[in-house]
Amino acid sequence: MKINVSQLTKKYGTQNAVNNISFEVKTGEILGFLGPNGAGKTTTMKILSCYMAASEGDVTIGNIDLNIDQESAKKHIGYLPENNPLYHEMPVLEYLEFLAKLQGVSSSKIKLRVKEMVNLCGLNREKHKKIGELSKGFRQRVGLAQAMIHDPEILILDEPTTGLDPNQIVEIRKLIKELGKEKTVILSTHILPEVEATCDRILIINKGKIVADGTPKELHKEAKNQHLVKVKIESNDANLVMEKLEALEDVENITLSKEDEGALLIESKKGREANKAIFKCCVQNKWIILEMRSIETRLEDIFRDLTVN
Secondary structure, eight states: OOEEEEEEEEEETTEEEEEEEEEEEOTTOEEEEEOOTTSSHHHHHHHHTTSSOOSEEEEEETTEETTTOHHHHHTTEEEEOTTOOOOTTSBHHHHHHHHHHHTTOOHHHHHHHHHHHHHHTTOGGGTTSBGGGSOHHHHHHHHHHHHHTTOOSEEEEESTTTTOOHHHHHHHHHHHHHHTTTSEEEEEOSOHHHHHHHOSEEEEEETTEEEEEEOHHHHHHHGGGBOEEEEEEEOSOHHHHHHHHHTSTTEEEEEEOSSSTTOEEEEEOTTBOOHHHHHHHHHHTTOEEEEEEEEOOOHHHHHHHHHOO
16 A cells, blocks of 8 residues: 655654654555654654644555545554553453554454464464563564554554564564565654664654655665775874874764774865875885775665754
8 A cells, every 4th residue: 555745744843853844655565764863754654554644745555535534544553662662461362462452453363363473473382471671672662563463455564673682683574675575654753774774765854854765776876975095004103194094185083993993985076086095105114904894885874864953
C-alpha cells in the first residue's frame, strides 16, 4: 500500500515542527527516515499513523485521505512508537490477545495470530511472563508484535531496535527486510549502519524540512565531491606530519581513525582530491607511506554534513 505526503506542516504555536514536506513511499519499499533529535521525524510518523493531526497538507494511505477517514486508514497501519507504551501488569499472551481484539482481528483467528507473532518476534520463552518482568529488549519485541498483530499493509517503526543486543538487532533486521517484501515500511533509527543494511531508500529531515532523499547508493554518489583518503605514515614526529598535511591547500580536515591506530582520515575540500599533494608532501619530507587509499564517504558523514548547523 502506497503512502503519499503532500505539503505536510505541523505547527506548535509559532514554531513549525514539520515544514511543508512532500514525499511518497511505494508499496513494498523500506524507507529509512533519519534526522537529528527535534528534526520532526517522530511528529511526521505520528501524523502518518493517525496519532496526531497535521496543521496543513495532505496524507493518503492507498486511496484513503487521512483528513477525511482516519478510522479506515488505521486498519492498514501498524505503529511502534519510540517510547513503546505497554501494559506492564499484563502477561504477554493476554496483552497480544487484547490488542488483536482492539485491532479487529476475528475471534476465530486471534489465537493463531498471537501464536504467529510470538514465533516471529522470538517471544516463545517469555510469553507467560508479565510484560513488566521482561528485559527492555524483549519488551521491544512485544511492541513489534503488537504493531503487526492485525497483519497491516503499512508498518511505521520508530526506533525499533532500541534496547536490543547485537544478536537481536541482526534478527530484527532480517525480520524487517522479510516484511518489506510484502509491506510498506517506514523505519526511523539512529543506528546508521542499520539503515544501509535494511533500507531501500533514505530520507533525511532537518529542522522540519527534507534535506536528502534517495537510495544509499545515490546519497553516496552525491557526496563524492568530498573525497576521503586513509593514510598511514611512518615518521618520528607525528605532530609535524599533522601540521604539514593540514597546511596543504587541498585538505579540508584531518582526523585520527578510531578503527585503525595511527591512521589518518584526510578529507579533501569539495571538488578536489588531495592524494597528489599528500604524496608530494611525504616525498619532500622523506616520510614513508605505509598505506594510502581512497575510502567511500560514510553515511554518518553524509548525515553530519546535512544536519549540523
